[in-house]
Amino acid sequence: MYNIYKLKNGLRVVTEYIDHVNSISVGVMVQNGSRNEDLNQNGISHFIEHMFFKGTEKRSSKDIVQQIENVGGQINAYTSKEATCYYIKALNTHLDLSIEILSDMIINSKFDDEEIEKEQGVVIEEINMSEDAPEDVLDNNQAKAIFGDNPLSYPILGSIENIKSFNSKNIKEFVKSHYNPLNSVISVCGKFDEKELMKTLEEHFGSWEGDKNYVPKYETPILLTESKYTNKQIEQLHINLALKGLPYAHEKAYSLVLLNNVFGGGASSILFQKVREELGLCYTIYSYGQPYLGVGINSIYTGVSKQSAEKALSVISKELKNFAEKGISKELIEINKEKIKANYILGLESTSSRMFSNAKNMLLQNKVKTQEEVIKRINNINSDDINYVLDTCFKPGIISSAYVGQDIEYEKLNNIIEPNIKAYDTSNKEVISRV
Template identity: 40%
Template sequence: MYKLHALANGVRIVSEYIPYVRSVSLGIWVGNGSRREDKKNNGISHFIEHMLFKGTTNRSAKDIAESIDCIGGQLNAFTGKESTCFYTKTLDTHIDIAIDVLSDMFFNSKISQSDIDVERKVIMEEINMYEDSPEELVHDILSETIWSADPLGYPILGTGESLQQINRDEISKYMENNYTPSNTVIAIAGNFDYDKVIDLLSKKFENWKNINNIGSNYKETNFNSDIVVKHKDTEQAHLCVGFEGIQQGNDSIYELLVVNTIFGGGMSSRLFQKIREEKGLAYSVYSYPSSYQNAGLFAIYAGMNPSQISEVVKLIFAEVDCLNKNKITKEELDKAKEQLKGNYILGLESTSSRMNSIGKSELLLKQIKTPDQILKRINDITIESVSDIIQKVFDNKNISISAVGTIPDDIVFEKFIR
């Protein structure tokens, strides 16, 4: 049972009480990520995430870490393209400590120039580490290729050049514009006293003034079809193929999840069975959908020996053609629906997963579906509705490819698309 409590200043508190667990997960969600940035300040959302752990007027960085460590809890944060989340997971007896620490970080962080200079080096190392991980880099290059004219394609970490532009004034101005009550959701899931938690959160957040009221909508984006190859001296070649997917909030995402399950979402999927199990051409091969406001992506990844690229790409597009021509069988549909339901229900056993689900849903969609509603929606999927989404997504007019590694010069990716 979800409850929504809105403070007078616009902060929304969404909660789910789970009496049979001993943990509670709490997250402060801000509708802000790399998609709010421009070329000059790219990476500032992620930079701010780091800075809130560097110390407040009440606690040093070490004090922040020890406050949660000493009660056996977890404290962390993450930045995405459209949201940032600061969260804790603790025993139910320590929810007051979690609220105190998170709110202190959120409102009282010092964000000193000296800490900014230190953290800039840390994030540069994070970028360098990412550059040394081609199996991750290839996904970012795919996003940059598809949304080259939109901030949605910007790297979340930023670039070496943009990081040099970030200073205390830029951070303060950016937070003033984007860290606002109306753009913030507090999510809590687990075993807790509802009235006590609402009272504690109200005292911490109710005096926060809504200076700016940024819009939640993003401009329309165009899917850019292109091929980008980044040559690196690696043992493996890494490949991503991207199709235009389903935007956030579109109910057809459930059909696409079924397609993904059948096509490349697990060890029993068509891609895995054909390319890895039957042919032995790749250790890792999978697909996944990503949904954003006004935009979506369906991506296929494979990592292989450079000499196998042509064969793997040919097999990927052969499976895409098969999906387009033959669609799926009733048996595949039934199995995929059961797999989706099983994965979803198992995820409900984690207070962290539930907090993430209700926080993100309220922040980005302003609605939360109950487990029964979601399970019913999965059950209602039909062969016809899946066929419609296959026809819509797997369109050969909207394809982009990214490749990273020792890519042979004679590979012509265009011929596979045709």
């Protein structure tokens, strides 16, 4: 059962009561991520996520985590392109403690210069670790190739140069302007007393202010037909091919999920069966959507040997064209409705996953999608919906590409999939070719 209301300061609250569990998941989700930054600020949202754990007026950084872990709970956070979330999962008997600690972090964090300096070292090592991971480099390359200079292309971790520039003053200014009750949501899921919960939330979060004039706004980017390559001394060539997608909460979103499920969503998918099982060209291959507010992309990922790259891309390109032109049968539509309903339901088996889902829906759409509503939308997918998504997302083909590997002739690879893609080498930041 869902309940939605606002605190006196305008902070939205969404709760879901589940009688058969003895746990509680509480999250504070803020509509702020790397998409809310300018180039000089890039990385500050993620850095601030770290700093909220570094001490308040009444708790040290150790106290924050220890007080939750001492009662068997878990506390963590994440930053994405469009949101940051701070959350706790614990026994429902520790709900008040969970809410009080989250409010203390959000409202009373000190952002001490000494702690900032220490955390700069931590985040710089996180950036170094990410740059050693080819999949992370690939994701950043893909974002830059297709989104260009739009903030959606900015890496969530930011740059080492930017991290070194952050101080107490600019962090406090950013938090004051970007963290406020009107662009945030508290999500609670599990077993609780609703009246006591409302009272506790008002007591601990009612004093939260921030700049109430700030409203997150985004420019919708133009999808670019470019390519990015990073030369890295690794065994595999990592490839990401981008297609047009659908924006977050699009009415045909579940039709795209269904089509990705058929094309590259599992071991029985077209790409997996053809490229891995039949030809043995790779270990991993899949397709997936990346929806954002106002814009979306669809991607195909695989990792192959340098020697197999041309063959793999030829097969992927051929299978994509066949899939876009022929579509899928009504029988396959019905089979895959059941698959995505099962994936959806199984994905909501824990209080934390339901808490995240409710928070994101409330934050970005100002409403909650019930399980019944989602199942109904999936059941209602028809051939017209499928054809719309095929025409919109798959038939235009591959519009940009990203590569990470050792000494790759990526211009040659681009000509296999799409001769009009412009190629760049991120190693020297120069334009390599304009076909």
